[in-house]
Each structure stands twice: as structure tokens, then as C-alpha cells.
Amino acid sequence: MINIIKPIIPELTLAAGICLMVLVNSFIRTPHRSTSQILAVLTLVIATATAVPLFNHDVEILFNGQFIIDPLAIGLKISAYVAVLLVVLSTTINEKINQSEILLIELFATLGISIICSAANLLTIYLGLETLALSLYGLVAANKNSIESTEAAMKFFILGVIASAIFLYGISLIYGIYGTLNINLLNVMIVNNTLELKIAVGFILCGIAFKFGAIPFHSWVPDTYQGASTPVALFISTAPKIAAFALLYRLLIDAFISISETWVVMIYALGMISLIIGNLIAISQNNFKRLLGYSAIGHIGFIFLGIATGTKDGLESSLFYLLIYVLMTMVAFMVIEVLSSKHREVKLLKDFKDLNSSHPWLSLIMLFSMCSMIGIPPFAGFYAKWSVLSSLVEANMVYTAIIAILMTVVAAFYYLRVIWFIYFEKTNQEIGQPESTILQKAVVSFTGIAILLIGLYPKPILDFCRQIISSNLLLD
Amino acid sequence: MYELSLIALITPLVGGLLAGLIGSKVNKSFTHWITTLGIFISFSISCWILVEVFLNPSLFLNQNIYEWMSIAGFNFKAGILIDHLTVSMMAVVTFISLMVHIYSIGYMHDDPGYHRFFCYISLFTFAMLLLVMSNNLLQLFFGWEGVGLMSYLLIGFWYKKESAIQANFKAFIVNRVGDMGLLLGIAVIFSIIGSLDYQTIFNSSTELVKAKISITNGYSVSAITLACLLLFFGAMGKSAQMPLHVWLPDSMEGPTPISALIHAATMVTAGVYMVARMSPLFELSSVALSVVLIVGATTALCAGLLGIVMCDIKRIIAYSTISQLGYMMVAAGVSAYSASVFHLMTHAFFKSLLFLAAGSVIIALHHEQDIRKMGGLKQYMPITYLAALIGSLSLIGFPGFAGFFSKDALIEAVAHSSTVGSEFAYYCVLIGVFVTALYTFRFLFMVFHGQTRFKGGEQIKESSWVILIPLILLSIPSILIAWPTFGVLVFGDFFSDSIRQISSYELFGFEYQSPLSFLIHSFSGPVIYLSVIGIFAAWVGYIKKPELPYKISNQFTTIHRVLVNKFYFDHFYENVIAKNTAKLGSAFWKFGDIKIIDDFLVNGTAIRIQKLSTITKKMQTGYIYHYALMMVIGLSLLLAWVIIKS
DSSP states (O other), rough: OHHHHHHHHHHHHHHHHHHHHHHHHHHHOOOOOHHHHHHHHHHHHHHHHHHHGGGGGEEEETTTTTTOOOOOHHHHHHHHHHHHHHHHHHOOOOOOSOOOHHHHHHHHHHHHHHHHHHHHBHHHHHHHHHHHHHHHHHHHHHTTHHHHHHHHHHHOOOOOOOHHHHHHHHHHHHHHHOOOBBBHHHHHHOSSSOHHHHHHHHHHHHHHHHEEEEEOOOOOHHHHHHHHOOHHHHTTHHHHHHHHHHHIIIIIIIIGGHHHHHHHHHHHHHHHHHHHHHHHHHTOOBHHHHHHHHHHHHHHHHHHHHHHTHHHHHHHHHHHHHHHHHHHHHHHHHHHHHHOOOOOOOGGGGGGGGGGHHOOHHHHHHHHHHHHHHHHHHHHHHHHHHHHHHHHHHHHHHHHHHHHHHHHHHHHHHHHHHHHHHHTOOOSOOOOOOOHHHHHHHHHHHHHHHHHHHHHHHHHHHHHHHHHHHHHSSSO | OHHHHHEEEEHHHHHHHHEEEEEEEEGGHHHHHHHHHHHHHHHHHHHHHHHHHOTTOOEEEEEEEEEEETTTTTTEEEEEEEHHHHHHHHHHHHHHHHHHHHHHHHHTTTTTTHHHHHHHHHHHHHHHHHHBSSSSHHEEEEEEEEHHHHHHHHTTTTTOOOHHHHHHHHHHHHHHHHHHHHHHHHHHHHHHHSBBBBHHHHHTTHHHHHHHEEETTTTTHHHHHHHHHHHHHHHHTEEEEESSSSSHHHHGGGHEEEIIIIIIGGGGGGHHHHHHHHHHHTOOOOHHHHHHHHHHHHHHHHHHHHHOOOOOOHHHHHHHHHHHHHHHHHHHHHTTTHHHHHHHHHHHHHHHHHHHHHHHHHHHHHHBGGGGOOGGGGOOOOOOOOHHHHHHHHHHHTTTSSSHHHHHHHHHHHOOOOOOTTTHHHHHHHHHHHHHHHHHHHHHHHHHHHHOOSSSSGGGOOOOOHHHHHHHHHHHHHTTTTHHHHIIISSSGGGGGOOOOOOHHHHHHHHHOOOOHHHHHHTTTTTHHHHHHHHHHHIIIIOOOOOOOHHHHHHHHHHHHHHHTGGGGHHIIOOOOOOOOHHHHHHHHIIIIIIIIIIIIIIHHHHHHHHHHHHHHOOOOOHHHHHHHHHHHHHHHHHHHHHHHH
């Protein structure tokens, strides 16, 4: 019994935690914020702790081929849990929105991510995907009193449903052709690159691109980042991207590796467009959260280019880039989360004016994050960019690498603009003392310093990514 | 010894940094104590090593401290080389530096930049030690640039003075020209030998001789000649050889202790030191030696002539320094490196003595530097006068003084040499001896003798003891240093482990026995008589018949004008080179920078991207059906590509 349960203990923990939180929330009328937060943190810590020993577990397929345990699944799960843990720790109390509700839905979303990471069947994947997507709609709409938030949620929901339908249609095509949804079986069965198969892959890829927020399936990203409250935006911009990577990997590599020449081109095209247009639009943004949305699109472009090399190196560097991206974005959102008070939300670029004189430490952390996003050594972002670029060059895609570098220069403009506002603009407007707790500040500082430390010593994270990717025998 | 020499190198750095970083937060006495202590430790260690070396002549240390970087199979290391040449230089540099530190406590006392000053001179000493203690060309270059930087900062020490800023700019630019040569010379050596380590370079110097470097099609030069000429070009910049000498007179805008330390005793001799250090290479190229000889001889004579017409007390000594540097180069040119280095050392003592004495006068007269407004100071400042007299006698090579031995030895070597150009050089240095005596005693007579030409004579008094002690301490070696060391250093084989030089008999043409015999021997030559005539001429012109010089200058107006205008070097540089370079630069700036880079590339790109951004931004309309449409178009395009492809 214990042997059957053991591989799914993380998911079971999450489910149990969710149930407990639902109970607590319904029995305690005005739930104290910290009750939910402590519960959520406990759940995530246990889930992480039980997932870590599984990392070196043998590859195992459970439940009639529905569920798989391999380094990829466990590695991404651990990353996602840690990310969510940091998000939960940095979430503030805010009377406008019900905090415990947000934490609860975030745990639901985490469960969805977890399922996607371990799914070995297209149906399981879809199940996880919908668990995640529905939670995200709820999260964005959580700020019920805000028109902006409701609008963003509505858009996100409708577009999400369309994307979901497209994805599902792709799956149904696959089922129609091969009569199975099992990924391992598909991998064996797909030999010829037929037109129907290609069309199916095209549909599925659209669904994946939507999850990542690659252009032209990106429209929800800026609106949602801007509309959602900061803790929610913080969540949406981080953990679900890890799920999207798992989704992409399970489908494109595990199932469709034999027709890689088809999807490589598609991924390349999507990546290129995202990289160029995302960064271009970001230049003329004045809202910081929206700017981060477009910058995210640009970063996704980088990740896609890494995948488009089709090599092991490329995938490793893409995963590394993704993890570093999650860290950097997290820091940026955390800083504005910490700065915002009950009465005032820091969201416009000009709100950052002269931040340095009132909050030198937070300014420094923001500087770390921005420099890292530009890719200035010794911050982590430099190694992320460098590893993707070097794998591009090794795959003989030198011109692509050059374009990527040029777009990095463009991106440097708007990141540096943030730094400019923080350090060089003068203002008489006071930012005011934020109501953040010591815990939040500690988490921000920890994450910010992590960017620097990883930059100085990137080897452990690089090895982690290498171990995840190299476990796959399908890649040469 | 390795650890000790490392300490000797580091203490000036530590002292300088402490003075610069926290000095102004503590107080003045902390600043001068910490820096002087640092130099004192360095000086003591240098002396100790020097004594060790005298006791045990086989002492030698060549050790790498650490590997700095490793690129494409080439290793660049930082290292220490302690041989007899290094030790002698270390002792001289630290001694003069110590004297100047003590002197500056009095001289700079009321200056608001007190901490900055001590920080700079300590750091300068560090850079100079780095230069002389290096065991490879790269580190030498770092030290070279370090002393250059400190010299720049100290010339412009009074940065609110317009002329000081111009002077430090000039020094910096002229030195850049020279440094370019040095760097290219190092590059030539590196490209052929593949190492910058002295030992490796000297061991494989035959490769340099064999290698040819083609300048244009069909015309090539020997690598050794090219390398030596380029290295010497670097030395010309740093050691103020004509025509790159123009910065040194202007550098007198800095505080006087700086002129003594940097622009007389140590930094400007770095070029001479480098030539001596590279003697195994220079010996292989007769062309380079001739160039060194001729440039040195010309400088020795012409700079001396300019010294006669200058009226600024410090500029006279500055031209004298250039002239003496020329003498050192002449000695190097006829392969008498030991004489060259020995003259470097004696010169360091008597010239810093002269400068510090001049500084004492300047301070007493409240920063008056025009010798026409001095005179008769002997009775007011007896100790300063005595110091200046000793310095002057040593400078002109009065028999028995330190300067006499070094200068006479090198003139002997020139007379006996057969290097191409040595006859020209011989006459230059001989006339130079007369000229030296003339301008030196003109300076001495006009400042200390005759009528007083300044106001408020009653208030003039001797400087304080912090200023006088260095003068006294420097007077001693200015007189005596040659007696015990002359034979060993110049005629013995003291430098044989670092300088490649033929035997002293072949070099000087006679057998050396003792300083006294050398003294007697020199009476058979013309040098002593020439300097006596020089003194006499100065006495006639500036004591006996003061109207005579005016008559002469009226008689020979053209020559006088040429001299007053310093051979028009400054005019030429300013009106021809600087102006045209500026024109060229401004043309590049107007067309290349503003038009192409700024307008087209930088701003142009930015503006275009900004425009593109505004256009693409319109994609995000906010209408959900537009978003959905976009997704559908995206999907259609993907599918269309798939279908068309198959």
C-alpha cells in the first residue's frame, strides 16, 4: 500500500491541505489571515519535503499509464512548490480581497501544476490543465470590487476557454488517428509524419503557446498582470510557467519527438515573434506590471528559441532560463507587493521616482532584478541568457543569436528606465511607509540575494537542470 | 628576503590608502605619520637588502607572486626581481621619498589638500617600486602607468589653478605618446618571444635578432631594432628627451616636493632605468644605441642652453634635469650603463637637494618664483644657501663631489666610444658641461648673492627644521656618496647580474684604481676646466658686470628669441600638431560621431524602435474579439504552413 501511495504523496498532501483549508475557512467565520497562511505554508513544505526524495527515484508509471514519476516530473514539481511557497510567504494582508480565498485557490492551482508535471496521458494532462486554468480565472477575479480585475478575469476566461478548446481539438485528432492517449504508446506509434498528425500538433501547440503567453496567444498576459492584484500577478507570472514547460516537454518531446522537424519550426517562429514584439511593446509601457507582462513575453521568446534548437543543450538552457526568469520576475513583483500599502498601490513607473532615498534596500533588490533581466553579469540572468545563446550558436543558429542579443539591447532600455526612475529622478511625493511584515522583507531580500548568489555560482542550478533533462533517453 | 621585499613594496600602498581613505577623518598628524612610517619601513628594508647584497654579492631573487591571468596559453604573472640594479634603485627611491615626505610635512602644512597630497606621494612611491621591482615587462608597464597617473594628479594638485590643469594635461598627453611607443615595443617583443618575463626575453633574444618585421611590402626591419627603438621612444616620453621634453618644465606647476621627488629624482629616471634593464637587448642593436646616443646628446646640450635664459627658479632646475637625463641617455648610448645608472643615482640626490632648497626659498618668499625678484638671500637663509651650493657644485661636477664622478666617468666613456655619433655626442656633452656651470651659477648668484630685489626683507627667515633636515640629509650623499661606491658600481661588476656591459677597461679606456686616482686623472681632461670657465662666466655676468647679459642678448636677438621661446617646440606642438589634430578630431566628431553614430545609429535606432513600439502597441486594443481573432489568425498561419509544407 505504502509503495503505491509513496510516489503521489506530494499530490496527496496538497489535496489534504486544500480540504483542511476549506474546512477551516468554513468553520471559522473571520478566519485570521495567518491561520490560512500557516496551513498553506505547512502543506507546501511537506509537499516539497516528500517530493525531494523522489528526485532520484526510478522511473515509474502508475495507474494504468496515467501518472509518471521521473526526474522531470519531480524536478519541476519541486521548483513549482518552492516558487509557490515564496509567493505565499510574501503575500500581504489586504482587507479588500479575501486573502484566505487566494491562498486556497493558489493551492488548487499548485495541485493542477503537479498533475501536469506527472501526467503520462493526454487526458490527465487536460485534467491538470483545467484544474490550473480554472484556479487562475478565480484568482484573477478574486479582487471582486475592482472593475479592472473583473474585466481582466473575463478576458482571461474567454480566451482561456478558446485556447482550451483548440488544445482539446488537437487531442481529439490524435485520438482519432492513433486510438490512444497514452504518451508512451504514442511515442512508439508515431512513425510517419502525416498531415493529420501535423495539424493535430499545430492545434496542441497553440494551447501550449497560450499557457506560456507567446505571441499571438499572449493577449491575456498584459491585461491580466495589470488587472490582477499584485500577489495574484506574482503567482500567475511564476508557477504556471513551470507547468507550461512540463506540458511542452511531455507533449513535444515525450510524444512527438519523432516529428520534431515540424514543431521545431513552429516553436522557432513563435519564439522569434514573441522576442521581438514583446520587447518592442514593452518600451512604451508606463505601468510597471504591464511592462513586466510584456517583458515576460520577451523572456518566453528566449525560452522558445532555446527549445527550437532541438538539442539537449538547448532544452537544458531553456529550463535554466525559465527557473531564473521565475526568480527574477518574482523579485520584481515582490518589491511592489512590499511597497504597496492599503491605500496606495505602486504600479506606475513614475511611482518609483526617487525610491532610493526612502527605501534604499528595496531599491537595491529591484536593481538586482532589473540588471539580472537585462543580463548583466554577475547576476543570474546573465548566465541564463549566456547559456541559451551559446546553445543557439552551437546549433548553428548564429543569426538567431544575434537577433536575440539585439533584442536584449532593446530590453535593456526599459529595464534601465526603471533603474533611472528609482535612482535619478527626483520627486516630492512620498512613497509612504509600507505595511509589510518582517517576514515579507526577509523573503524579498532572500530572493533578491539569491539572484546574485546564483549568478556568482550558477553550477548547482545548472546541474539540477542538466539532471532533469539528461534523464530523458529519447533525446540523443 | 622574498617576504621582506614584498613588505617593502606593500607598505607605501597601505600607508597611502589609509591616508587617502581615513586620513581626512582623523587628523593631519595621523596622515603624515602613517605615510612616513610606511616609507620608512620600505626604506629600512631596502637598506637592509642593499647591505645584504654588498656582503653577499651572489644574492638574487626572481619569484612570481601569483598568476594574474592566463589567456590562450600565455601566462601573465606578477613577480618580484631583486638583483643589484633593483636594490640600488629601491634604496634611492625610498630614501628620496622619505626625505620628501618629511619635507612636505613643513612645506604643505597649510594646504587644504594635505591628506590628498600624502596619499598621492605614497601611492607614487608604491608605483615606482612596482616598476623597479618587476620581473616582467607587463608589471613594469603597470608601474610605469601608475607613476604617470600619480604625476598627472600631482602636477594638477592645485586643481583650481588654470595653468596647473593645462600643465597636467600636457604631461599626460605627451606621456601617452611615449607610452604608446613603449606598449608597441612590448608588443613586438611579446609577438616574437611569446613571453614578457625578463629572463625568458634575455635568454631568447637571439630570436629577436633573427626575426624580421615587415613595415611595407619589400621593406622590413630587424625586430630587435624596432623593439629597442620603440622601447626607447617610451623612455623618451617618461625621461623627457627631446622632442618629448615639453611637459617637464610645465610640470613645475605642481608643489615643489613633487618636483623634487617625481620630476627630478625618481619618475623621470624610469626611462633610463628601463633602458639599463633592457641593456641585453639594446646591446644587440647598434642602430638603437646610436639613436639613444644622439637623442641624449642633443637633449643634454639644448636643454642646458634653455636653462640659461629661464627666469623661473623651478624651470631652470627643470631644464637642468632634462639636460642631465640627456647625459644619462648618452652614457646608455655608448653602452656605459653602469655610468648611466650611477649618474641617475647621484643626480637623484643632488637634484632633489636643489629642488628642495628652491622650495625652501619659494616658501620663504611667499611663493615668489622669479629669480629676478630674489638676490642676496645668503644672509637670510644660510643653511638653504649652503644646501643649494652643495647641490650646484655637485651638479656642475666640481671635483670631489658626487656629480663629478658620475659625470666625468660617462664623459670618459663617450670620449673612448666608437659608437656611430659618439664624436657629435662628445662635443655636445663637453659644451654641455660649460653650459651647466653657467646656468647653475647664474641661478645661485641671482638668488643668493648680489643685491636684494624683493620687498620686506626683514621678514625673510630661514625655513623650519622639518624643511631643513631633509636638506642636510640630502647634502651628505650629494658630496660623499661617490667615494665608497664609485669604483664598485661603475668600474666593478656590481651590476653584472642585471646589466650586460663590456669590461670597464674597454669601456673607459683606462685602468681604474681608486677615486683619488680618478680625480687626479681627470685633471688631464678638459671637463674640469670647462666647468670652472662656466662658473667664471657666470660670476662675470651676474656679479661683476650685471649689465653684460643684457648687452649680449641685445647683440644676438635672434638666438635669444629662439632660446626664450624654447626652440619653438611648444609653438610647433600647439599650432601645428595640436591644432591639426583638433581639426581632424572635430571633423570626425562632427561627421562620424554626430551624423553617423548619434543621429543615425544611436538616436535613429532609438527613435525608429520607439515608433515601432507605438505601432505594435496598437495590437493590444483591449477588445476581446480582437484578441480572439489574433489567436485564430495565429492558429491559421501555423496550420497553413503545415498544409503548404506537405
